[in-house]
Amino acid sequence: QDEDILACIVTKTDTNPFFVKMREGASQAAEELGMTLNSYAGTVDGDHESQVDAIETCIASGAAGILLTASDTSAIVSSVQQARDAGILVIALDTPLDPVDAADATFATDNFLAGELIGEWAAATMGDGAADAHIAFLDLNVSQPTVGVLRDQGFMQGFGIDIGDPNRYGDEDDPRIVGHDVTQGNEEGGRTAMENLLTQDPMIDVVYTINEPAAAGAYEALRAIGRENDVLIVSVDGGCPGVQNVADGVIGATSQQYPLDMARLGIEAIHQYATDGTLPQPTEGKDFTDTGVQLVTDAPVDAVESISAEEGQDLCWG
Amino acid sequence: MTPILSAKGLVKHYGRVTALDHCDFELYPGEVLAVIGDNGAGKSTLIKALSGAVIPDEGEIRLNGEPVRFATPHDARRAGIETVYQTLAMSPALSIADNMFMGREIRKPGFMGRVLRQLDHKEMERFAREKLNDLGLMTIQNINQPVETLSGGQRQGVAVARAAAFGSKVVILDEPTAALGVKESRRVLELIQDVRAKGIPIILISHNMPHVFEVADRVHVHRLGRRLCVIDPKNHSMSDAVAYMTGAKAPEEELNAV
Amino acid sequence: MTPILSAKGLVKHYGRVTALDHCDFELYPGEVLAVIGDNGAGKSTLIKALSGAVIPDEGEIRLNGEPVRFATPHDARRAGIETVYQTLAMSPALSIADNMFMGREIRKPGFMGRVLRQLDHKEMERFAREKLNDLGLMTIQNINQPVETLSGGQRQGVAVARAAAFGSKVVILDEPTAALGVKESRRVLELIQDVRAKGIPIILISHNMPHVFEVADRVHVHRLGRRLCVIDPKNHSMSDAVAYMTGAKAPEEELNAV
Amino acid sequence: MTGESDYETSVRERRTETPAEFGSRRAGLMTRVQNTLHATPALVPLIVLIASIAIFGLLIGDRFFSPFSLTLVLQQVQIVGIVAAAQSLVILTAGIDLSVGAITVLSSVVMGQFAFRYGIPVPLALACGLGCGALCGAINGTLVAKMKLPPFIVTLGTWQVFLATNYLYSRNETIRAQDIQAEASLLQLFGAKFQIGGAVFTVGVVFMVVLVLGLAWILRSTAWGRHVYAVGDDAEAAQLSGVNADRTLIGVYTLAGLICGFAGWALIGRIGSVSPTSAYEANIESITAVVIGGISLFGGRGSILGTLFGALIVGVFSLGLRLMGADAQWTYFFIGVLIIAAVAVDQWIRKVSA
Amino acid sequence: MTGESDYETSVRERRTETPAEFGSRRAGLMTRVQNTLHATPALVPLIVLIASIAIFGLLIGDRFFSPFSLTLVLQQVQIVGIVAAAQSLVILTAGIDLSVGAITVLSSVVMGQFAFRYGIPVPLALACGLGCGALCGAINGTLVAKMKLPPFIVTLGTWQVFLATNYLYSRNETIRAQDIQAEASLLQLFGAKFQIGGAVFTVGVVFMVVLVLGLAWILRSTAWGRHVYAVGDDAEAAQLSGVNADRTLIGVYTLAGLICGFAGWALIGRIGSVSPTSAYEANIESITAVVIGGISLFGGRGSILGTLFGALIVGVFSLGLRLMGADAQWTYFFIGVLIIAAVAVDQWIRKVSA
Ligand SMILES: Nc1ncnc2c1ncn2[C@@H]1O[C@H](COP(=O)(O)OP(=O)(O)OP(=O)(O)O)[C@@H](O)[C@H]1O
Ligand SMILES: Nc1ncnc2c1ncn2[C@@H]1O[C@H](COP(=O)(O)OP(=O)(O)OP(=O)(O)O)[C@@H](O)[C@H]1O
Numbered sequence A: 001q002d003e004d005i006l007a008c009i010v011t012k013t014d015t016n017p018f019f020v021k022m023r024e025g026a027s028q029a030a031e032e033l034g035m036t037l038n039s040y041a042g043t044v045d046g047d048h049e050s051q052v053d054a055i056e057t058c059i060a061s062g063a064a065g066i067l068l069t070a071s072d073t074s075a076i077v078s079s080v081q082q083a084r085d086a087g088i089l090v091i092a093l094d095t096p097l098d099p100v101d102a103a104d105a106t107f108a109t110d111n112f113l114a115g116e117l118i119g120e121w122a123a124a125t126m127g128d129g130a131a132d133a134h135i136a137f138l139d140l141n142v143s144q145p146t147v148g149v150l151r152d153q154g155f156m157q158g159f160g161i162d163i164g165d166p167n168r169y170g171d172e173d174d175p176r177i178v179g180h181d182v183t184q185g186n187e188e189g190g191r192t193a194m195e196n197l198l199t200q201d202p203m204i205d206v207v208y209t210i211n212e213p214a215a216a217g218a219y220e221a222l223r224a225i226g227r228e229n230d231v232l233i234v235s236v237d238g239g240c241p242g243v244q245n246v247a248d249g250v251i252g253a254t255s256q257q258y259p260l261d262m263a264r265l266g267i268e269a270i271h272q273y274a275t276d277g278t279l280p281q282p283t284e285g286k287d288f289t290d291t292g293v294q295l296v297t298d299a300p301v302d303a304v305e306s307i308s309a310e311e312g313q314d315l316c317w318g
Numbered sequence B, C: 001m002t003p004i005l006s007a008k009g010l011v012k013h014y015g016r017v018t019a020l021d022h023c024d025f026e027l028y029p030g031e032v033l034a035v036i037g038d039n040g041a042g043k044s045t046l047i048k049a050l051s052g053a054v055i056p057d058e059g060e061i062r063l064n065g066e067p068v069r070f071a072t073p074h075d076a077r078r079a080g081i082e083t084v085y086q087t088l089a090m091s092p093a094l095s096i097a098d099n100m101f102m103g104r105e106i107r108k109p110g111f112m113g114r115v116l117r118q119l120d121h122k123e124m125e126r127f128a129r130e131k132l133n134d135l136g137l138m139t140i141q142n143i144n145q146p147v148e149t150l151s152g153g154q155r156q157g158v159a160v161a162r163a164a165a166f167g168s169k170v171v172i173l174d175e176p177t178a179a180l181g182v183k184e185s186r187r188v189l190e191l192i193q194d195v196r197a198k199g200i201p202i203i204l205i206s207h208n209m210p211h212v213f214e215v216a217d218r219v220h221v222h223r224l225g226r227r228l229c230v231i232d233p234k235n236h237s238m239s240d241a242v243a244y245m246t247g248a249k250a251p252e253e254e255l256n257a258v
Numbered sequence D, E: 001m002t003g004e005s006d007y008e009t010s011v012r013e014r015r016t017e018t019p020a021e022f023g024s025r026r027a028g029l030m031t032r033v034q035n036t037l038h039a040t041p042a043l044v045p046l047i048v049l050i051a052s053i054a055i056f057g058l059l060i061g062d063r064f065f066s067p068f069s070l071t072l073v074l075q076q077v078q079i080v081g082i083v084a085a086a087q088s089l090v091i092l093t094a095g096i097d098l099s100v101g102a103i104t105v106l107s108s109v110v111m112g113q114f115a116f117r118y119g120i121p122v123p124l125a126l127a128c129g130l131g132c133g134a135l136c137g138a139i140n141g142t143l144v145a146k147m148k149l150p151p152f153i154v155t156l157g158t159w160q161v162f163l164a165t166n167y168l169y170s171r172n173e174t175i176r177a178q179d180i181q182a183e184a185s186l187l188q189l190f191g192a193k194f195q196i197g198g199a200v201f202t203v204g205v206v207f208m209v210v211l212v213l214g215l216a217w218i219l220r221s222t223a224w225g226r227h228v229y230a231v232g233d234d235a236e237a238a239q240l241s242g243v244n245a246d247r248t249l250i251g252v253y254t255l256a257g258l259i260c261g262f263a264g265w266a267l268i269g270r271i272g273s274v275s276p277t278s279a280y281e282a283n284i285e286s287i288t289a290v291v292i293g294g295i296s297l298f299g300g301r302g303s304i305l306g307t308l309f310g311a312l313i314v315g316v317f318s319l320g321l322r323l324m325g326a327d328a329q330w331t332y333f334f335i336g337v338l339i340i341a342a343v344a345v346d347q348w349i350r351k352v353s354a
């Protein structure tokens, strides 16, 4: 009778490999447990209305549980409440809701922490040079969605930059910041943004990127002017192409997340809840289940714990 | 007698082309004034200036001796000048009744009309049908059919009927029979005579000399953007008119006045 | 004598309207055939069917006695049938030369023309200028000026010149003088006579009876979507023609044949 | 009268004539269907709508064919439906408004920020938000009517300008639903629900329906409405017949902006919060609804009721496909096919001139 | 001849006449400038381009006004430039192609996946990618020409269809630059660089320039080119004058699709990798370039050289504003203003009929 258990997974987009893998993990787990899975997504990162539509659809189709990566962590709360009122288990994946307890459980990485790790690594790698670094920030898009802001601000924190308002970037006055530009999270945007910032300051030596495709684009821009070997590129995600890029020296370090785990844990929790009503318990001492972030680099530094690219390969997801 | 509608020194440039070149014009009460001239002489531009469809660069227009400024065709309509343009100016997708009342719709009486501004479709249809029948122009089967389903002749008929029905001071017709067959042209000439019989003066632009000489009281000959002369059809032949307007013959001095 | 162009039983429906209702048609070598009829009688639809612009629902068309099927106006052009449509069919933004050669451009000789398909602008301009001058129609100042900068009369002139220059078998003119002034109309009538003098037959649609009776060898009277009769202008008066086409009088039996 | 021949005699005396009648064609069933559909343009999308509800009902069963799900469609299309009503007005004038989504979100941000950042009383903040929408629309209208710029380009430009203004002004801050509920619940008015049986309605849904019916009445029964059609049909002809085309155009764009302002209010009701990243795709979605609803992009033809049906068709398709578990990309794929198919059907019907 | 009066005698004998001459207006300087600009449509965007380079050069100095920066603009606009060339062809026929971006990315994905997923030899994979672009274009063209559907709607539909196909087929997988370099470096051909002084050129940039010049030549000097203009100017008139309008339209859309296929190839050269999320905004960006370049959205008027200048203007503005320290949101804002301003200038010039 397990076929009767319906689970939903709602992601921000279905074009980003991160979410593609997340869905894959969920459908694998659902298949193993003999459950049905429906997956939904927005068109672009930040497309909140589609997620509302999706949750309503799940309520209408009588789902037992919903796995949700929210585009807008506070705005989605009303819809989540509606689902919970209908007796549906709602689990936030990857991105905690605001407030965290708006969901029944959260399996997530901490995007701010992900940023912080690469920030600390970059600072430590540069050593004394960090004091007069020239840093470029390659962000997501002009609407400044929360993941982008959290990672960006986390990086600054880790690097030792005063972040001012933690909810937005661009308000800092640290002279080491060359500038922010947007990439749409893809290679093309990464390259153009990198070129723009390089014209502004050709001496850039640290590049923060929102994700690994943007990092790959930035690398192409640096390679075009022959500076690919004297600039540190850091990124977030830990997808297989990204980790491979760490191994190839394209990216210096990346913060790896575990979307497959999140999804698998989420599906298992829904199955558990549907069969006997047990609710998942958070990690000890935290208000969510941390699926962990690990720094992947082949140039480890003392200050930050990390795994090698080879270890990263075994855990990667794309 | 003061002219009911007159213009002095009208000038209109289109880029490098001078369509009106210090043109004068007079229309007297109760008359049919024909305007003739070669293609591109500036006839349509002249009547557009008189009816507010084009704003002249220079010059003055007077209605009943008072200077007026028409910024839009709507202004001229309110002053009682109705025009059938060469291009007809109809909305093809809208009904005959809609087109006849465009810009001067009738509202329902009472609350619905005054406050909610609801149109009185029934009354407009009745009036439109009456006008079309009155003028005996043609039998329109359905007053609500879109204008685009009418033949070219019927369309021109509706435009002329609209002008005749609402023109209280002046009716202007720009080549109303150009695309019309023999029978249909005939009906328009009769209509012109009907309107004149009501005492309303008419400006008629036409390339058809027999028609012009049949209905006109005076003929304004337009050449190279200005009035060349005004002739009396009773004292002049069509050959003269054609010779003047094509520049084959120069008009005698005295013809310039009425 | 077999007709050069003939049609039998042509039918064309537009939605609920029957524009052609089993219409027959014959054009003989070297003649000027006028087609007259009320507005909406179906004259333009008939010549569109003959020139490939409209595909008839039923019926047969023969060229020199051979059945033909024109799927596009291009097919008819290739067969030597040139048409001036009522709407002129010009590209306003393109030059006079471009318009004259539209669909039958001349390529440069040699590699540039054969392989790269480069146009021979010089040659086309020369030819266009020559044709316009040959026909003595008017003095065009600049063969490269866009057609939209020409006056209505000049435009019609270019369209007629194009047809006359390229029509090797048949030239069709649909109301070529409707918007033209007296002088401009005259030039078109002369052109028709020039073309006939070259031995090329012409189909002329017109509402202007004096013009029709001046140039036509035979007159095809069209009524309610079909040929009512064919009359010889030398044996019939304009009054007869008008009476037949408006339905005021029925034609005598024998008139139906030539 | 000199030298006139008398060949016109036979038409000089008026005879009683019946108008020329061509042999009426024996209409086949197909042609008769075409003709009926031609006469009532909103009928096509209505039929498509009913057919798609029926098909999904058969395929999915009760989960779809229930009062709850069917009213859910209404809730899900309300924002697009309201925006599409604005878009319809603009498209009826042969224009297009690419900036509708930007106006919607900017208005909602103004409502929210005015109330929260400056502490302005909520009703006043609402009025400012609506005013902001109308102002944006008026800017579009003025550029289109007075400077004679093509609507596509004007609104392509203002789309970017309004959206950038939205991001810059809002500082990308979301105002949380909880805060709005506590301090300015009037902002969420359009989200208020009431239930009739299993059917759930919101104020926003009622607003959408009333708005469309109201606009349909105005377009049919007032002079202004006829002028909108006339301007879209042939702007120059309308101007020559005595319609003030410029004023009509500015009016249409301003009203469209105001309606987008209301859509912004409804947006707050629907999502609870004020989020500057909302309504991102509203321009394309609203154009899709209008087009499926059978309004001609060339202006002057079509009925605004069709737009409502068009929005509902997309809503039914989206919900139906989601309930069937189709993944998002397949949904986009089918919506793409649906757009082309709907217009192909429409074109086929329009081929018949009545 | 019966009953004809002889009033036409005076025009019966042909007299030598000069064509009617109106008093030529004493042209002011402004009018003369307007007239010159009117005669050469690509001149306006060229002037705007030079002016904006000059202004940013003065404001920013060497960082902007250097061979490196100026050629960087070329590299940054190459994809949009190539796509805009395709868009120009379509817009010259009075159409619009919203699917260009989707075709571009789908073609690049086909090239990459055919080579990597199926191990097809790279030149063949490239040919398949280009063929895919042409096929997509042919689908658009057929729907527009044969089914007579409005291009806006056709390409709105196929945009979604092609994009969904792209995501479904690629499974959202990226092919890494390093892998392509190792195994299929031909895919990156368009990224190959060469330097002349401080100026850096890529094969892609050269392709863009050669493509635009080639198309300009074809449009001016071949019959097909004249037919494209004629169809855009007045499709019915073109058809009646003996142009096969349908075949011309299908040809234009197919060629546009093929050019988008090349843009997909160039995209791989530029970003190194094959990524299904690229070229997302290429439709709006290409339309913007075309419009700023002075081609009329109503078809039949304008020069494809203008499009190249239009794309460069946007590129110069984006880089210039960025170098002046304007952030991304402000850049967005100013591009919006630029679009409207550019078209307003153009409209002002077009007011003068020569
Ligand atoms: N909107 C316009 N733009 C540019 N030129 C124009 C415009 N309207 C008229 N013209 C030019 O002005 C001149 C006068 O045109 P107008 O239409 O007044 O002539 P007309 O006497 O009415 O000719 P016709 O007998 O052919 O109707 C012509 O040379 C014409 O090309
Ligand atoms: N494309 C079309 N769509 C619908 N109806 C049409 C179309 N073309 C012509 N008709 C109709 O067919 C009939 C015949 O039209 P046609 O143009 O052949 O008449 P005509 O004899 O040329 O008239 P005119 O003297 O006014 O030019 C008319 O009733 C007309 O309304």
Ligand SMILES: O[C@@H]1[C@H](O)[C@H](O)CO[C@H]1O
Binding pocket: A012, A016, A018, A045, A094, A095, A147, A185, A210, A211, A236, A237, A257
């Ligand atoms: O972590 C994911 C992805 O890495 C993506 O880049 C943006 O959304 C985040 O939540």
Ligand SMILES: [Mg+2]
Binding pocket: B043, B044, B045, B086, B174
């Ligand atoms: Mg005129």
Ligand SMILES: [Mg+2]
Binding pocket: C043, C044, C045, C086, C174
């Ligand atoms: Mg005709």
